[in-house]
Amino acid sequence: MGGGIPKPLVELAGRPLIAHVIDRLSAHAAPLLLAAPPGQRFECFGLALAPDRRPGLLGPLAGIEAGLLTLVERNGGPSAEDGARQLVVAPGDTPFLPGDLVPTLQSAAGDRPVIASFAGRPQPAASLWPLTVLADLGRWLDSGRPLAIRAFLEATGYREVAIEPAPGAPGGDPFFNVNTPDDLARAAAFLSKETDQ
Numbered sequence: 001m002g003g004g005i006p007k008p009l010v011e012l013a014g015r016p017l018i019a020h021v022i023d024r025l026s027a028h029a030a031p032l033l034l035a036a037p038p039g040q041r042f043e044c045f046g047l048a049l050a051p052d053r054r055p056g057l058l059g060p061l062a063g064i065e066a067g068l069l070t071l072v073e074r075n076g077g078p079s080a081e082d083g084a085r086q087l088v089v090a091p092g093d094t095p096f097l098p099g100d101l102v103p104t105l106q107s108a109a110g111d112r113p114v115i116a117s118f119a120g121r122p123q124p125a126a127s128l129w130p131l132t133v134l135a136d137l138g139r140w141l142d143s144g145r146p147l148a149i150r151a152f153l154e155a156t157g158y159r160e161v162a163i164e165p166a167p168g169a170p171g172g173d174p175f176f177n178v179n180t181p182d183d184l185a186r187a188a189a190f191l192s193k194e195t196d197q
Contacts, residue, residue, distance in 0.1 A: 006040055008092030010184065013191045017178055019045070020095030028102035029088050033070055035063035048074075059147045060125060061137065064089055068134045087129045093178045094126070095187060096169035101126065104161055114159045116175070122160060123175050124149040168194065 008018035018034070022045065026032060036042040037051040050070040052062045067087045075084065086109060088102050098104070101116065105128035108114045113133060116126040127149075133156070140152050165172035170190045178184050 006036070006042075006092075007178070008036075009041060010178070012095055012178065012184060012187055017095050018042075018092040021090055021092055021097060022047075024095075024097040024099055025088065025090060025102060027099065031074065031084070033067055033087075034092075035067055054141065058141065060089075060149050061141060061147055061152055064129055064149070065134070065137050065141060068129060068131055068137070071131060072134065085131050087131070089125065089127050089129060091125045091177055094175055095178065096166060096174050096176050097126065098163060098166055098174045101163070101174075102128075104163065108159045108161045110159065112157045112159060113153060114161055115153065116163045117160050118163045118173060118175055119165075122150070123163075124153060126175060127158075 008021075009016045011017075012020060022032060032047045033050040034042050034045065034047050035050050035052075038049055042049060048070065050063075050066045052058065052066050053069060054062050054065075064087065067089065071084050071087055086106070088105060090097055090101070105114045105116065105126075109128060109130065111130055111132050113130070114128040116123040136156055137152065140155075141147075145151065145155075163174055166174040170176045170186055176183075176187065178187055
């Protein structure tokens with residue numbers, strides 16, 4: 001869809017998709033990390049990159065592990081008292097995330113991941129991961145188990161938080177993601193309509 005560029009960098013309303021996601025998260029999350037390798041133009045956002053640490057394409061679980069490892073390194077080690085203790089994860093193609101997603105996920109925080117759900121559908125890619133899950137996740141990836149986020153969560157446990165419909169999103173879906181040119185056109189038309197009102 002991006003004509004050779006990573007999908008999060010495709011423009012929506014004159015800005016990359018991921019810029020919309022950054023806007024939605026930045027009020028409640030710091031530091032912000034991008035699960036992206038160097039050299040793919042993500043440096044322009046001025047945020048730390050957290051590229052996968054494992055060879056090959058292991059999908060979003062490897063990206064979550066990389067984010068958790070980056071937080072540990074930034075904290076000065078796994079037992080450091082200061083620093084971030086949780087990683088909020090969100091897809092780079094969901095420009096209508098609720099502005100209160102982070103505190104809503106944190107309201108159910110504990111020793112297991114917390115995932116969002118909307119209209120009865122789990123959204124495991126919009127989730128909160130405590131640093132305490134890092135060892136379990138590393139063992140899971142080392143053992144060659146299924147790479148789907150949901151498989152890991154179902155095996156190790158998680159909490160779920162329902163997210164309300166968002167009037168500022170197409171169809172009220174705060175997790176509307178842009179996967180196709182039609183999705184992009186729908187998102188652009190929605191934003192244009194919102195701006196005109």
